[in-house]
Amino acid sequence: MNKKPAKESSVKNRRKFISPLFHVQTKDEDEKHLSNIVIKNVKTTGVLNLHGKHLMSVPDRLFTIYNDGHVDLDFNSACKDDDLWWNVKPLTNLDLSSNVLTEIPSQIGMFQDLTTLNLQDNSLTTLPVEITNLTKLTKLILNRNKINQLPKDIDKLLDLRILSVSYNCIGELPDTLVDLVMLEKLDLSNNAIAELPCGVGFLVRLQEFDVSNNKLTELPPDIVNIRSLRILNINHNSIKHLSESLGELRKLQIFHAQHNDIEEIPDFTGCECIQEIYLGNNFIxxxxxxxxxxLQHLKIWELRxxxxxxxxxxxxxxVHLTKLxxxxxxxxxxxxxxxxxxxxxxxxxxxxxxxxxxxxxxxxxxxxxxxxxxxxxxxxxxxxxxxxxANTPIDACVFPDRYKMRNGNILNLTMKNLTLVPEEVFEEAKEARVSVVDLCKNKLTQFPSGLIMLSNYITELNLSTNQLKEVPDAVASLAKLKFLDLSKNMLSDLPENLKSMTNLRELVLFNNSSSEMQYQFFTLLPRFQKMPNCVYGMIGLEILMLNDNSLEEINMEGLKNLNRLATLNLSNNNIGFVPPELGDMTHLKCLKIKGNPFRQPRYAILEQGTESILAYLRDKIVR
Incomplete structure (x- = not known):
């Protein structure tokens, strides 16, 4: 008796249709990425995106895009507008990033209308000399390759605004680099550079300069001539001394110098705009x-x-320090x-x-x-x-002038011992289109009505550490507000109509048990025994801080409306029960509920962090 042949496995039949995970493309397969449809789109937009196509080589067809056709002179035949030679756009944006390219053909120099060239995430070791023919380039991205040097004639790229060559093997920079005087951002991080070329101070338009993770032992003295510099990153080098003239960088806002050998903090006296200083892991x-x-405007100072x-x-x-x-x-x-x-x-x-x-x-x-x-x-x-x-008498404060407000779009009256703010101040703030208002650490007992004048501009408002007992309905008209800080006041509720503030991203209400005497010892008055109902309508909220109040319960029906909420701080309240349904709010990245009288979850669970708390609560839900 003949046996029937066994049925071939369906899995085996499917194998031939599955491509290997690390398939190495052939030259022909590379060429197929430049189909007629793609080429037509290039001629229409001037943009070619070949990002992440696993290219082993640049398709040859790229260099014949603009000379493989002909002009149709037959006036009796119809011709689409896109096919007319005078409507064809030259290639201005070329993205070859995230491929497996080991070289770029010299023909790249023919695209002299290129303004953006992205070659990052490849395996390039050199760049063709012809790349310097691309004199209209404004953005050149070469990150994460194996390039060991930049072209000596790189100064021909006179219009270059952004040059990024991080994570390469560059040990020495060409002297001509300092002639790229239009540069606004220069990223040389994660290379093997031991010295910056003399004349780096000529890069007077440079706003962001990153030379972190190199082998520098010093910075050239003329770096202080880069007066437009806003961000300077020299992390992870071997720099021991910093110039005493560093304060001449008047516009410097962020300074990174962690993991060096610095022994003394440089003199930042002239850095009037500096907001963040990172000096951790040194020898200070x-x-x-x-x-x-x-350092009147300093917000972050890292000295670990x-x-x-x-x-x-x-x-x-x-007084503006937020992190120390x-x-x-x-x-x-x-x-x-x-x-x-x-x-x-x-x-x-x-x-x-x-x-x-x-x-x-x-x-x-x-x-x-x-x-x-x-x-x-x-x-x-x-x-x-x-x-x-605050060395001025109450209400006799010298208010910021119109120029300062217009220059920074900020009205800052922190710690001025104020009991009220004149209407004229807000009128001038309106003319200056002020978007940030900081009135914290004063003695305001009423919400300044003049703030309503700024409803078309204001996005951040800080009224923390005052003596406010209520918030008026008119605050709802500040529809563009994204940050609102009312912490350390004497509030017990918020108006219902504030639920219309759907653009609000952060609401800070912690510790509303303030006293009549600022800074001094006081008797705590119970405030916010429940979460204000208006909060549940603020569907754009991402951060909600209600810690250190007298909340007694968590209203899950209301919280379910806040689908964007990422941080919720309810610590140090009177909450006796945590509803298990809170565990379903998996979009929470930070949940703080310590310091409440509930029995579950136990302290050991709270110590494990947000994910463990949410997982514990989900396990308690009766489905």
Whole structure:
């Protein structure tokens, strides 16, 4: 009896249709990516995108796109507008990134109308000399290749605005690089560069300069001539000394210098715009007292992993500081007046030998540390510090002039001891199209009505640490508002019509149990016993801070409307029960609920972070 042949496996039959994961394309397969349809689109738009096509070589057809056709002179035949030679656009944007190219043909020089050339994420070791013929280039991206040198005639690319060659093998830069005087962004990071060419100061239009992760031991003195520089990154080098003239970089806003051998903090006196300084992992031993007086706009100061043993009390003059990182230094004492800094949200002290602050207080976080420091201040200290912060009488403050507001689009009246703000100030702010208003750390008892004048412009409003007892309905007219800080006031609710503020991204309401006397000891008054109903209509919310209030419950029906909510802080309230349905809010990236009287989840779960909390709650849901 003959047996029937076994049926061939369907899996085996499908194998021949499955391409290998790391298939190496042939020359013919590379050419197929330039189909007639693609070529027609190139002629119509002037843009060719061959990103991520696994190209082993640049298709030859690329170089014949504009000479493989003919002009139709038959006036009796119809011809589409796109086919007419006078409607054809030259190639201006070429993207060959994320392929497997090892070389670029010399014919690339024929595309002299190119303004953008992207060759990043390939295996290039050299660049053809003809690339310098592309004199209209404004953007050249060469990141993540194996290039060991730039063309000597790179100065021919006179219109270049952006040059990015990070993650290559460049050890030496051509002297002609400094002749690219139109450069606005230069990224040389993650190479093997030991020295920057003399004359780098000629790049006077440069706004972003990144030379991090190289082998530099010093910066050329004339770098201070780059007066337009906003961001300077020299991380991960071997630089020991920084120029004493660094303060001449008047427009510098962000300075990265982590992981070097720096022993002294440079003089930033002239850097009037600087907002962020990163000096972690160096050998800095002290903070100059006079430096703190000249960094009025500083927001972030990272000094971790140094050898600092003393913190000058003048640091409290950095009234705009939001983050101060002193982790792993040699501090034994902290000035108590730091507790009065109005904007400080992150204060890190781990890894020091502090005697005045217990380790358990440090582990509790920034707000507990600041509270502890404030409790150490006596009345004389408070009066002295208040005088230093606001040395003008109540309501006699010198308000910012129109020029300053127009120049920065900011109305800043922080810590001016104000009980009201004149209408004229807001009228001038309206003319200056002010978008950011900061009135924190004053003595305002009523919401400034003049703010409504800025409804067409204002996007950020900070009224924290005042004595507000209510918010008027008119605030809903600030429809463009994205950030609203009403923390540390005396609020118990918000108007229902604020639910119309759907553009709001961050709402800060923590610690609304303030006192009549600013900074001094006070009797806490219970506020916000429930989350304001208007919050559930703010569907654009991404951050909601309601910690340190008197909330008694979590309204899940309302919270379900906030589909974009990523950060929710409900710590230190009176919440006795956490609904399991909260676990379904998987879009939450940060959930803080410590310091409440509920029994579940237990502390061990809370310590494991947001994902563990949400997973625990989901397991408790009865489906």
């Amino acid at each position: 031993k002290e903070i100059p007292e006079d430096l703190c007086e000249n 992993d140094n050898q600092i043993s003393f913190l000058p009390k003048e640091i409290v003059k950095l 990182d002193l982790t792993n230094n040699e501090l034994t004492e902290i000035p108590a007046a730091i507790g009065l800094l109005p904007h400080l949200q992150s204060f890190k002290l781990d890894g020091n030998k502090l005697k005045q602050i217990r380790p358990d207080i440090i582990q509790t976080g920034t707000q507990r540390i600041l509270q502890f420091l404030r409790e150490k201040l006596n009345e004389d200290d408070l009066n002295s510090m208040t005088t230093n912060f």
